[in-house]
Amino acid sequence: MKGIMTFQDRLLGLTNAIYRFPLTIIFLLLATVINSMDIHSSNDYSRYILSLIVGAFLGIVSQVIYERFFNNKVIRISLFGISAILALIYSYVISNADNINTEIWIKTIVGLFALFIGFIWIPVIKSKFSLNESFMAAFKGFFISLFFSGVIYVGISLIIMAVNQLLFRIGYNSYSHAANIIFLFFGPTYFLSLIPLYTIDYSGDDGETQYRVEKTKNNVAIASSCPKYLEILISYIIVPLTAVFTVILLFYILGNMGGKFWSDNLLEPMIVTYSITVILIYILVSRMENKLAEVFRMIFPKVLIPIVLFQTISSIIKIGDMGITYNRYYVILYGIFATIAGIAFSIFPVRKNGIIAALLIVFSMISIVPPIDAFTVSKNSQLKIFESVLNNNNMLQENKIVPNKDISSEDKQKIIKVLEYLHQIEYTDKVSWLPKDYDYYSDFYKTFGFNQYEQTEEVNQYVYLNLNMEDPIDISGYDFFIPHYVYISNYDKKEEEISKFEKSNKTYTLKLNVTSKDSYLSLWDENQKEINRFSYDKVLQRFENYAGDTKGLIDMEEAVFIEENGVSSVKLVIKAFNMDRTADNKSFNIESYILVDIRQ
Template sequence: MNMVKSLRNKLLGLIDAVNRYPLTMLFLVAAATVNVNMINNEMESYSKYLFTFVIGALLSAVAQQTFERFFTKVSERFLLMGGAVVLTAGYLFAIRSASTFNMEIGTKTDVAIFALIMAFIWIPSIKSEITFNQSFMSVFKAFFTTVLFTIVISIGLYAVLLAVDQLLFSLDQKAYGHVMNVVYSLFAPIFFLSFTPFYSGKKDAGRVNIQKEKVAKAVDTPKLLGILISYIIIPLTAIYTVILLAYVLLNIRGDFWTNNLLEPMLVSYAITVILVYILASSIENQFAVLFRKVFPKVLIPIVLFQTVASILRIGEMGITHGRYYVILFGIFAIIAGVIFSFFPVRKNGLIAAVLIVFSAISIIPPIDAFTISRESQINLLRSTLMENGMLEKGEIVPNTDISIKDKKTITRTVSYLDSMDYIDDIGWLPDKIFHYGNFKNTFGFDETYDDTGQGADGSQMAILDWDRSPALNIENYDRMVSVYIDDDQKKGTGTVIPVEIDQHNYVLKNVFDEKEIYLVLVDENDRELIRFDAKKAFNRILDNQKELKGENGTLSVDQATVTKENDRARISIVANNIHYYDSKYNAELYVFIQIK
């Protein structure tokens, strides 16, 4: 009986969430519809519309939170909903001119989503008896409960579909995608919203009294979570803090100021401390109380030192959007440490306001991360070229006789500008700068990275030496195909190349699957013959490049070749060049195909 009642309450909660957030529901349905089209039409990219509807769903949820907290009239609710629609349309207008959903648009969208989530958490705590920490706890619990239920339902539905497919009748493979689309695009967000209680605001006093018990339950810290935070997470954080402090003190005059590997560790540490502080704010045991008193004060000097170190690197390496966000987050972490250390708990909501303001600054020109980084890298490249007499009357003059440091600076800045698609905006830089020796023809020297083959910003380049290997052996292969892989595609199918062998039609597809990249060969019945893991092959070739450890080392054919075969087909790739930067791969390949 209790189980039936619980299930009934959950279903009623879902219905209430739909009634409470109608505009959000419409945006979610629109997003699900876009996903249907993406599943049915792999060749088409609907990313702009998908993210537009996601932004719209978040804006409308924030609008509803604002209405419940500060307003009562229906007309005010419609005005807020109208504002959400206008802002959503503004987002679509801002991104519609871009040909692809590139790194800049993607990052700005991620930041906007993060800011809206913070607003969703913060609004119920503004001038309220509920603190920001309590609102955060409510969302934290709702998120993980939703994840658990969604995973269980996904596994169950997948098992049902698999049973039908194997035991009763064949299902189209796209059926799995359509079912998961409903679960993740509609059920999961609505289920999450169903956990959001009615916080106190300008509403019916009777309903407020009824909801008080639900609010208290929603913001309460579960006993198990309290134990996990107090006796496991806090002690581990303390040990990590001691190690970091020891490193900072021992290297304050040396590697600390130039160690790029420490930067992400300290950012992760700051995020951990802030998150644990918020979650531990309502726990009243010795570990939690000591953590709240000590760790925010320890956080301030550690983050301050790292922020200064990041700023000092600007002079040598310029600003990238990554470093911009590291510095901005460092400033935020210092402010958060001060708020946690010297302000009462009820003022912790200030960190949400700071985060929202910083997020807006980082995505709105002219002081956003990408405008600043673009200008910084262009200015660094221009000044380096002018110092070496390589930029005259708006044209680049090749010069082989410059320092290794300046070669690395030129390579690094050009790599960044190319990876961000800024080359077209620079009149004195040729298009496709890394294609077919254009770099050497332009600057007079090959791309120059650190001795390990990896640039200071994590960039890597592998190049085939055509002078050493002017001919390729195509014996035992049926066809050779030229393929260019651009990792900006992300998800779905990129290049599709028809290949005819012995009067049979085959297709070579470049498929982006989440974080993976594949070359897939299918026959005329769309049956997969072989799947080649391109990302794995790229990493292997880049490792071969690293082993050369030379300033201008280039690869032989053997070093640039990776092969995979099965009982149906064989594929070999020969990499003309591979460029890795900011977790993305761009590569020019020759693909050799043999049908068995």
Template structure:
């Protein structure tokens, strides 16, 4: 009976949440209908409508929080709902009107979601007995409870559909997609809202007696209290682990304070991740009174400040080398926020942590409002740096780019990086002297600038990684014919350092042979064996080639940059039993990882 009652209470909570946030539910229903239509039509051509409805969902939820905290009349509630609708329409016609996927719009929309989420948590705590720490904890618990229930519900639906499909009749795959849509678009958000406490509202303050207010506040304190399991997790696992990592990080910083430390590619993500962890743990620990939590609140804000300053300085130094991208803009902006947060945590009582939320929302808003937003500033920075680099190398005359292959490699890297960034953000069409080369930039880069772009599989390189990297491909236009008349077999081989290579069986004169790779003395070797059966213990190696040494040999002897002639790409190895010739079509060496594609010619003597 208790289980039935709990289920009834939860369904009642979902119904009450729907009444409490009616406009939010309307937006959620519209989103579910739109998603159902997109699933049926098998299209994703309406991202602007999806984004706009999501913004409406967040805005309407915040509008309800504002109403409950500051207003009493239904007319005021209707005006706030109307305001949320107007702002949603404004979003559609300003940020969200593009028909296709747009990275800038997506990031700006994500920042808007983030701002509204923080506002949703912060608004009920304004001039209230309930603190931001408690409201954050309530949202934290609601989120993970929602995730758990959502996973269980979807798993149950999935098993039911699987059983029907296997035992009764075939179920169209779209049914599963529609189930996911209903769970994520309707159930999960409404379920989350049902866990949002009814904080002390303006109506409560004017209509409840002091005794009733005290009773409601007591109930609220119970609703936003820390579960015992979470208290133990934070106090005795998360805080000690954070402390150990902090000690390791401080030792690393002190040992490597000079040299390339400031431009180490790993530094930014490590310090940013650390800072986020400390801030989140601090806010959660603000609701706990164990000894470890109290010590954490006293010490870690002061430790956070110098570490964040390290991160910010490192990011600023990187700007001088690569210019400002939107990613680095946000890294620096976060560094500024974390520094302010560390100071506020150090000087203000914990019940005033809401000011940190205010700072975070203001800085986030600044990052998406022109002309000081991340994208405008990064576009100007990258454009100016590219222009100055071209001018320094006499590659820009008026609005025309002059190809020049004789410039320093560092400048080639910079040009490759900046052009790649401007293309990826669709900014090249807005630059007067770059727009005429629009199509050529992606497909005929060398024709425009006089050299091949310098890059690896993850994108363009920086000056620190270029010394440890190499990329080149076979110039098939210069060497379109490869003779195979001297060989018995030709194989097309792809070698990737991080993956298992398949064994290839070949037959020559009715004899079986196997070609495979194997690690020998810490290096990968290409092996030709005289037996095709893997399980045969009589397998004997006829020939072995050190692939990594061979790739390094080609990289060190090639005279052309990024392009290999047939002679440069060919490596021949032979003994009394066989001859193997490798003709590389591409070589990629980066950060001690070796990847290659090549033709392998085999001649059995």
């Protein structure tokens, strides 16, 4: 009986979530349908799915704004309308982009994060409830819905597998469709059903009002209560482990304040992760009454301040040489936020933790809104370094880059790193100094006068070349045309047949031979007599120290190798050549066309 009542409560919760968040449910349903189409189709529907997910997040925020501040259905509909319009604007922006690049992804993720924080914080603004209760309810709801969704998916997958093996064949896409429905629609809907209504309704007579107030308080208390196992896990396991890690971190920082700390790039992500952990634990233990929780609340915010502050200063110092990238922008911005959070936790009571949520939303919006967003700032910073290096080496004349191979290694590295970053964020086509239709891989050498991947005295070399496919292949005078791919390393020893063919009623065999000393193609007649041999050493000698006019592309003249005699001719046309040479090994793979002419 109790199980039936629990099931009815869960079903009622799902129904209430649909009624409470109708716009979000509509967006999630449409996203599920379109993602189902995407599973079946080769077309890219990611822009539509992403737009609908943004709309779903806007929908839940508009609903909690209405619940907290308004009590008019017209305003509710208006808020939903604004959310739908914002989702359409977002869809229009990404539809006009060439592709969903790094900038779009990161800005979208940060924007969704800000909306989710708003979803947690807005219902408790100037409320009888605090952020701590809202956060715990969302924290529990997320993991409960994830657990239920995972269990349901495993169960459905087992059913699909059983039907597929025992009854009849089911399409391989069935698992994807199941995951789509469960994790994109059911999971988020179930999560929303676990979020209580924080607004206390004081309308009605005294008895009815008292009942509504007590019911709301009871629902929030249940949703935000901390399970005993979670309290034990956090207080007696996670908090002590965090304390030990903090001691180690402090010893390292104090022992290396003279130098290494300020240049250790590995420490940067570690401290960011540490500070996020401390802030999350602080909010989770805010309502716990055991001794370890109290000690954590009293000590750790004060310890967090100097650790994060020093790391933020270190990150700011590092931008002096190579400027700001969007990664470092976020590290510095988060460092500022974490420092303020530590101060706020040290000054204000735990009930005022909502200040942190407000700061987090503000900082998130700063990072995605031009002209002070992460990508605009980082682009300007990198272009400033780029221009400075070019001007210092007389490589920028009349707004065009002049190649110069004689610049210092340090300046070469700056140019290489700046171009690498601009290519990563897909901004090279907007740099006025670069040639029109500049290709990052093939145009670097002819643009700057030096190779992007300089060889060092140590044997550690990589060569990647491709044939310019606009050049025609001359096959006149040859009897046979054979595409071939080969991979060879120092340790290979093999002999294999590549092809057999006939001419004038005679059979000929083309073989690949690899020994410890050489690798070559051999042509044999029907009497098992070798009539021609082409050694791959010729290819290696031409390309292993390649320094052509362009890096990455070779023309037909460079790609052709011929080995001929009075009996036959073997012509090799290199389509792609990749070589990887280290101190211990030299390996290469060649994709080529082999042309054979039999002259007897």
